[in-house]
Amino acid sequence: MACFLVPTAEAIVTTVAAKVLQKKEAKAELKLTAPTTGAKALETQEKTAFSRKLMWLSYMLWGGAVLLMFEHVWHGEVVAWFPFLAAMADPADTAEMLHEMATAGVLMAVVVTAVWAVMLVVTSAIEKRAAKSQLQNQE
Amino acid sequence: MTLLITVFAAVIATVVWYANKRSSELKVGILCWMFWGASLMWLVDAIFEYAEQKAEYFTPDPLDMLNDAFLGLSVVALALVIWLVILLIKDPSGRIKDALHKKK
Numbered sequence: 001m002a003c004f005l006v007p008t009a010e011a012i013v014t015t016v017a018a019k020v021l022q023k024k025e026a027k028a029e030l031k032l033t034a035p036t037t038g039a040k041a042l043e044t045q046e047k048t049a050f051s052r053k054l055m056w057l058s059y060m061l062w063g064g065a066v067l068l069m070f071e072h073v074w075h076g077e078v079v080a081w082f083p084f085l086a087a088m089a090d091p092a093d094t095a096e097m098l099h100e101m102a103t104a105g106v107l108m109a110v111v112v113t114a115v116w117a118v119m120l121v122v123t124s125a126i127e128k129r130a131a132k133s134q135l136q137n138q139e
Numbered sequence: 140m141t142l143l144i145t146v147f148a149a150v151i152a153t154v155v156w157y158a159n160k161r162s163s164e165l166k167v168g169i170l171c172w173m174f175w176g177a178s179l180m181w182l183v184d185a186i187f188e189y190a191e192q193k194a195e196y197f198t199p200d201p202l203d204m205l206n207d208a209f210l211g212l213s214v215v216a217l218a219l220v221i222w223l224v225i226l227l228i229k230d231p232s233g234r235i236k237d238a239l240h241k242k243k
């Protein structure tokens with residue numbers, strides 16, 4: 001009915017957070033001088049910025065939400081006139097819509113975020129392994 | 140059916156992204172994120188439908204299946220159009236810029 005609204009709300013929050021973080025990271029990069037030698041330096045070079053990782057979540061949420069919204073348009077649940085949701089016309093349908101948002105919508109957002117969290121763990125391990133092998137090659 | 144088509148699209152987009160050296164330039168990653176995001180969301184939708192319909196979920200009416208397949212293909216087409224618009228706006232190889240600045 002309108003379950004895509006929950007991931008959309010999360011997508012807005014993550015996009016804003018990623019943009020703010022991106023600016024902060026750019027400023028910090030200018031201020032701080034990274035260590036030039038040793039394992040720490042390699043790790044810094046190999047690491048992907050967190051703002052970029054946050055954008056991955058944002059892309060997944062936006063992409064999923066847009067395609068899901070299209071499905072709702074297809075089924076006549078999202079309409080072109082105000083209030084844009086067909087379920088808003090009837091209080092019983094509105095209650096059902098809110099219930100669906102609280103169950104399916106929230107679970108969609110949670111599942112996408114959980115998959116992203118797993119991706120973070122995997123990429124972190126890959127980054128560490130790459131830094132380690134680079135250090136071994138230097139020695 | 141929509142979930143299945145989207146998952147196949149996500150897998151194909153990911154393989155293209157991994158195998159192609161120009162995928163980063165062509166923004167194929169955007170397609171991957173879109174399809175995987177939608178696949179996960181439809182998976183949750185499918186779980187809720189399965190909880191409601193039980194085994195009946197796996198034996199849909201042929202007409203419903205056809206409609207869902209049509210929807211799935213439309214979703215793929217929409218995602219491709221979104222990707223193409225982003226690609227043309229970002230213009231990584233500067234083709235649009237060149238075309239606009241071309242004299243005569």
